[in-house]
Amino acid sequence: MEHAERLLAAAGELFYRQGVRAVGMDEVRAASGVSLKRLYQCFPSKEALVVAWLERRDEQWMSSLTSYVRERGDRVEAVFEWLERWFGEDGFRGCGFLNAYGELGATSEAVAEVVRRHKRRLRDLLRELAGDDDALAEQLFILVEGATVTAMVDPGRAAATARAAGRAARALTSPHQD
Amino acid sequence: MEHAERLLAAAGELFYRQGVRAVGMDEVRAASGVSLKRLYQCFPSKEALVVAWLERRDEQWMSSLTSYVRERGDRVEAVFEWLERWFGEDGFRGCGFLNAYGELGATSEAVAEVVRRHKRRLRDLLRELAGDDDALAEQLFILVEGATVTAMVDPGRAAATARAAGRAARALTSPHQD
DNA sequence: TTGAACGGAGAACGATCGTTCTCTATGCTA
């Protein structure tokens, strides 16, 4: 359906930029150009819209990161190059999943579940890039998460943050080589 | 004033557990036992209450972490031992500052500012523990932030997350010694 | 040309929000 896509794009932009609870359904209607009646035909509640947004964001975010690192020979460093680009995008405001979890995770189990699923997928990708080294993958995951929230709070130094995390990743991946 | 402390304790618990916007002022009144009239005498608006909560939390959180590492000879590893304890506390739900920033940072400049100030203080402490090595301090900061949000989303593995971050910190601090 | 199904605009609804106001009881001062 055409309308669902317009709704998800408009709602996602608003949710990400302002936080979920700060955005009313009428604001989604105005930004998407889809009538309120059809909005509720596509998504029976605001919670359903939020969950659908996060699922779509998971697919797009993971697919963008995955194809970037695939094109660069599955090197771990490519993850942090990709992060640096992402942090520099207009309107970057941290991890939409972590923000949604902090805001709604205690209230909505459906939101908490889709966030955990996204983080599991990210961890799986990092484990694969780490050659199935679970301990290293966990450290890389922590670096990615830490760099992302740090870049959110201090966007002026976001590029430096991504590079610092990338250097840490390199040191952890090849601890005896520098 | 006695009432302000009761209000901050009750409101902080609610804000941290449920998210700020999910908590109404009447809920704060009920949990604190302070009348609505006096609540607004102590804090002229909800935003003022939120900011005061974050400032108090900054003092308590930083002072708890600082005294813990001081008692252990200012070792960097002590930071991650402290994190592991924190993650295991009842009701742990990640970093209250990051959660507040994600929820309100785009709306309230006062909230954004107090969060940035708290993160600056944490970074300053880590820089001191890192012997004024800025690059190392930045990596330690990223590890602390990453471990905290990871522990929020997956509390069942929070202790393992803290230890993984601690091992990464050790490797980065003494890269040629293991 | 008629009529029935549909869709959009937006009014309406009940709930809840942050904030203020009213009312009454209490205690203190003269």
Place this chain on the structure above:
DNA sequence: TAGCATAGAGAACGATCGTTCTCCGTTCAA
């Protein structure tokens, strides 16, 4: 005892929320 300031309980207010409903114009089959 009389009068006044104060405080708490909670009603009230206007705004806004998520959600539903009403109205009216359009489309298309017969």
